Amino acid sequence: xxxxxxxxxxxxxxxxxxxxxxxxxxxxxxxxxxxxxxxxxxxxxxxxxxxxxxxxxxxxxxxxxxxxxxxxxxxxxxxxxxxxxxxxxxxxxxxxxxxxxxxxxxxxxxxxxxxxxxxxxxxxxxx
Numbered sequence: 472x473x474x475x476x477x478x479x480x481x482x483x484x485x486x487x488x489x490x491x492x493x494x495x496x497x498x499x500x501x502x503x504x505x506x507x508x509x510x511x512x513x514x515x516x517x518x519x520x521x522x523x524x525x526x527x528x529x530x531x532x533x534x535x536x537x538x539x540x541x542x543x544x545x546x547x548x549x550x551x552x553x554x555x556x557x558x559x560x561x562x563x564x565x566x567x568x569x570x571x572x573x574x575x576x577x578x579x580x581x582x583x584x585x586x587x588x589x590x591x592x593x594x595x596x597x598x
Contacts, residue, residue, distance in 0.1 A: 478503035478526075479501070480501060480507045481500075481501050482500060482595045483499040483523075483594040484499055484595075486590060488590075496593065498519055499520055501523045501594060512535060516537065517537060518573070522572070522574070523570060524571045526570065528543065528565050528567075529562050529564040529565065533559055537576065538556065538557045538558065538576030539573050540572075541554050542584050543571055544590065548590050552565060
């Protein structure tokens with residue numbers, strides 16, 4: 472899964488590098504439809520795991536209730552940049568970015584997510 476137009480909203484797992492933090496896959500929500508991408512994490516008080524927004528190369532935190540970590544990914548799911556954004560901010564556009572991962576502020580450092588690391592997204596069965 473991963474070709475343009477093939478992504479669907481749903482759940483899945485995130486693997487960071489060869490394995491995920493602690494060796495276990497991280498819970499992942501996938502937002503691929505216009506409606507799901509637009510909503511993102513708005514209206515939530517937190518997230519366990521991460522949210523993949525695809526396709527996109529920029530995000531904002533207007534209306535958010537908490538700070539988030541944002542990882543910009545290229546076509547091959549290699550991390551281009553990781554930033555922490557407080558509520559009410561507009562993220563910069565990453566021209567090579569094709570996907571964005573969002574998580575609670577500070578989570579990505581614990582997962583070892585940094586520029587150059589490759590992640591793997593595994594959609595749940597039936598997605």
